[in-house]
Amino acid sequence: MDCKGFEDLISAYxxxxxxxxxxxxxxxxxxxxxxxxxxxxxxxRSKDILASMPAPEAPADLKAAxxxxxxxxxxxxxxxxxxxxxxxxxxxxxxxxAGALPGRAEPRPAxxxxxxxxxxxxxxxxxxxxxxxxxxxxxxxxxxxERRQDDPVxxxxxxxxxxxxxLAQPLARTDSDPGSVDAPADDLEDDETDD
Amino acid sequence: xLQRFVEEYSDSAFQFAYRLCDDVxxxxxxxxEAFFRLFKSWDRYDASQxxxxxxxxxxxxxxxxxxxxxxxxxxxxxxxxxxxxDGEGLSIAETxxxxxxxxxxxxLERREAVEQVQEAMSSLSRDHQAILTLCDVEGLDYTQIAQxxxxxxxxxxxxxxxxxxxxxxxxxxxxxxxxx
Ligand SMILES: [Zn+2]
Numbered sequence: 544m545d546c547k548g549f550e551d552l553i554s555a556y557x558x559x560x561x562x563x564x565x566x567x568x569x570x571x572x573x574x575x576x577x578x579x580x581x582x583x584x585x586x587x588r589s590k591d592i593l594a595s596m597p598a599p600e601a602p603a604d605l606k607a608a609x610x611x612x613x614x615x616x617x618x619x620x621x622x623x624x625x626x627x628x629x630x631x632x633x634x635x636x637x638x639x640x641a642g643a644l645p646g647r648a649e650p651r652p653a654x655x656x657x658x659x660x661x662x663x664x665x666x667x668x669x670x671x672x673x674x675x676x677x678x679x680x681x682x683x684x685x686x687x688x689e690r691r692q693d694d695p696v697x698x699x700x701x702x703x704x705x706x707x708x709x710l711a712q713p714l715a716r717t718d719s720d721p722g723s724v725d726a727p728a729d730d731l732e733d734d735e736t737d738d
Numbered sequence: 739x740l741q742r743f744v745e746e747y748s749d750s751a752f753q754f755a756y757r758l759c760d761d762v763x764x765x766x767x768x769x770x771e772a773f774f775r776l777f778k779s780w781d782r783y784d785a786s787q788x789x790x791x792x793x794x795x796x797x798x799x800x801x802x803x804x805x806x807x808x809x810x811x812x813x814x815x816x817x818x819x820x821x822x823x824d825g826e827g828l829s830i831a832e833t834x835x836x837x838x839x840x841x842x843x844x845x846l847e848r849r850e851a852v853e854q855v856q857e858a859m860s861s862l863s864r865d866h867q868a869i870l871t872l873c874d875v876e877g878l879d880y881t882q883i884a885q886x887x888x889x890x891x892x893x894x895x896x897x898x899x900x901x902x903x904x905x906x907x908x909x910x911x912x913x914x915x916x917x918x
Contacts, residue, residue: 554899558873560880581839586902588846589909592855593874601752605766609748609773613740616777 549579557586740780747793750876755800757867759808772799797886801868845913858908866901873898
């Protein structure tokens with residue numbers, strides 16, 4: 544193989560992307576060929592320089608918009624079972640980006656998922672069914688059905704979704720659940736009777 | 739988690755977009771859209787995967803969108819061969835060129851080397867800049883690069899090599915100016 548044939552190999556060698564056999568081939572050639580030695584030296588040097596090149600920072604307004612959208616998306620996923628009528632975090636995040644980016648964001652209309660519909664339906668029931676665990680299980684089944692329809696979901700995704708709901712349950716119910724430990728009873732309006 | 743993701747990866751994402759678009763406003767738009775899409779599908783996040791997997795998805799979106807949306811008016815479109823047009827062994831020009839590799843190397847040892855490389859880099863085609871950014875700036879491996887570019891893994895090796903040849907060619911032009 545001539546030097547030209549070594550060009551790609553030497554480049555890959557510098558990246559640590561050769562097989563053991565190829566590396567041996569390159570090393571043997573380098574012992575005999577100064578031109579290819581210089582080629583490798585150039586690649587290594589330019590790699591070093593590119594790696595240490597000062598990176599342009601993302602502009603402050605871009606970062607600010609991303610932070611806001613991230614916070615809202617996180618809030619949405621924490622408070623997933625939402626009361627009907629409240630603007631969803633998803634919509635807020637979309638709004639934040641669309642606002643920061645007029646006419647370009649084109650958020651795809653996310654039709655209500657089975658999950659959204661399920662939680663909307665749950666919201667119309669009395670808020671005091673107090674079966675948080677059963678609800679979580681129910682939602683999980685709903686989630687499972689929904690996810691099953693597009694692609695196989697690894698079990699850990701389902702579990703982490705489950706954990707999210709489990710965490711969200713007491714928070715969502717604080718204002719109306721008399722059994723809640725965190726809400727001081729005195730501060731609650733007394734128009735609700737305990738069972 | 740998302741907030742951490744923004745802090746950790748927005749600069750890199752912007753840098754990559756800027757390499758692709760060569761325009762601050764266009765790059766901002768690209769990055770916003772890519773992150774926005776990620777946030778939308780965030781509930782599918784598999785917590786056992788590293789955040790880097792999502793970063794690759796962002797890079798992929800940036801790359802695809804930049805092809806559609808960024809018009810680099812002043813840029814030559816390429817992956818055109820940079821040299822070797824003669825195609826047979828080492829031409830006289832190339833033999834001479836190789837002799838001058840020492841000049842290039844020497845130039846790269848100097849203090850202004852960083853600016854030299856940066857400028858040479860900026861004058862490359864979108865694809866060459868993209869691949870060198872992924873490989874040498876971001877430090878991705880060939881498999882990851884293939885993922886971002888949507889290219890068969892087997893082609894990455896030669897594409898990286900070609901981009902480097904192009905970079906060297908640009909530096910050669912500059913060095914020739916300095917040495918002459
Ligand atoms: Zn050689």
